[in-house]
Amino acid sequence: MNRILAGVALLGLTAGAGWAQTNTYGVLMKTLANPFWGAMEQGVRDGAAEAGIEVIVQAVESDQAAEPQLNACNAMLETPMDAFITAAINSTILLPCLKRANEMGIPVVDLDGNLDHEIAAQAGVEIAFSIGSDNVAAGAQAADWLVSQIGAEATGPVLVIEGLAGNITGERRAQGFADRLAELAPGLEIVARLPGDWDRGKAANITNDVLTAHPDLVAIFAANDGMALGAVETVFAAGKQDQVTVIGVDGNSDAVRSIRDGRLDASVAQLPYLVGKQAVENAGRVLAGEEVEDFIYVPTLVLTKDVLEAGTEPLLEYVR
Structure with a gap:
């Protein structure tokens, strides 16, 4: 567990700025116009429903809208939250905002592996874990x-x-x-x-x-x-x-x-539904003080006409 998360657990708080546990996660996606992100959003919402967590989901108009995503990130931090799950458009755009989240005591989750941990560390950002496909x-x-x-x-x-x-x-x-x-x-x-x-x-x-x-x-x-x-x-x-x-x-x-x-x-x-669902589940483990791997990889599956028509592959359950 990194220093920020350890400090949070020690204080008995799950989010920064002095507020008590909110039972709410902020989730910043790229764009919901892409079916990939739509499936991931559904996984997030289903995982949150199972865990009894409220989620605030935001997205920008396209996966090239880097500056609007930074603005959305900063705006989201005005709302109390226990964890911040983010899918950055590139490896640097959100770092100032995520540093601010860390300073507020909010654990940051890298959704879909869009952040470079070394670059983030150089910018003063600690990532609780990255989750996605390899x-x-x-x-x-x-x-x-x-x-x-x-x-x-x-x-x-x-x-x-x-x-x-x-x-x-x-x-x-x-x-x-x-x-x-x-x-x-x-x-x-x-x-x-x-x-x-x-x-x-x-x-x-x-x-x-x-x-x-x-x-x-x-x-x-x-x-x-x-x-x-x-x-x-x-x-x-x-x-x-x-x-x-x-x-x-x-x-x-x-x-x-x-x-x-x-x-x-x-x-x-890439099974984005499973990525979203497991992101919420593992964020809960972090907040509970449990050890979570720095990189969590969800399995991938080659879809072909034969695989789809056979319908016997267990991972097809998570294809959306």
């Missing part, structure tokens, strides 16, 4: 699946569409994919790694440009499902759906529909 492992899992489909001897160009430039989540997914692909199938060459800014339309345009330059493209890895679906649109428009394998990450509801329809080939499901 993004490097998720990218590697996508490469594993791709090679299982097209073979370790496959050759040809591959496109990687990253997230917002500077976003640690997208960078880790892309790097995990690239490293594992080089290890398993050295004949598959990543010819472009471009930021799609989590935007479906931008990813579609990137795919169009890369397909023009590399008409023999064999695969696309996109760091989230929205971008993967944009890539799929371009691949189908070019009539290359039988040539290009497209893989996303998140396992959101739009991706599940596309996979069932035979369009998107696969998505590494």
Whole structure:
């Protein structure tokens, strides 16, 4: 347990500024316009209902609205809370606000692993724990699946569409994919790694440009499902759906529909519902003075049409 949390437990308080336990958690998401975050919000609310906790949930209009998210963070701290669960748009934007939360004695939870613990510590922020999927492992899992489909001897160009430039989540997914692909199938060459800014339309345009330059493209890895679906649109428009394998990450509801329809080939499901639910559960353990790991990883699952139609995978229970 870090120094702030130990001090909180010692004083018998669960939040700062001298107020007593409120039985309320603040939850700052990215954007609820993305089904991934909508599923995580539902997990948060279900976990809170089971624990008898009230939650105040806020989100901004897009996962690029960094300054508005900082403003929302500061505004939320005007309301008494026992814990603050935050999904930062990037690894630095919320640090001044989260430092303030620490100074108020409020434990900070890093939702979906968007904060770098070393950078946070340098800014004077102590993170109670990070929870999410192992993004490097998720990218590697996508490469594993791709090679299982097209073979370790496959050759040809591959496109990687990253997230917002500077976003640690997208960078880790892309790097995990690239490293594992080089290890398993050295004949598959990543010819472009471009930021799609989590935007479906931008990813579609990137795919169009890369397909023009590399008409023999064999695969696309996109760091989230929205971008993967944009890539799929371009691949189908070019009539290359039988040539290009497209893989996303998140396992959101739009991706599940596309996979069932035979369009998107696969998505590494991050199980955001389970992430949200377990974030609330583990925040309660922190407040009770229990030991919690610094990094809590929720399992991932490669969703394909076969997996969805079989319906036998236990983790499908958490796919939303």
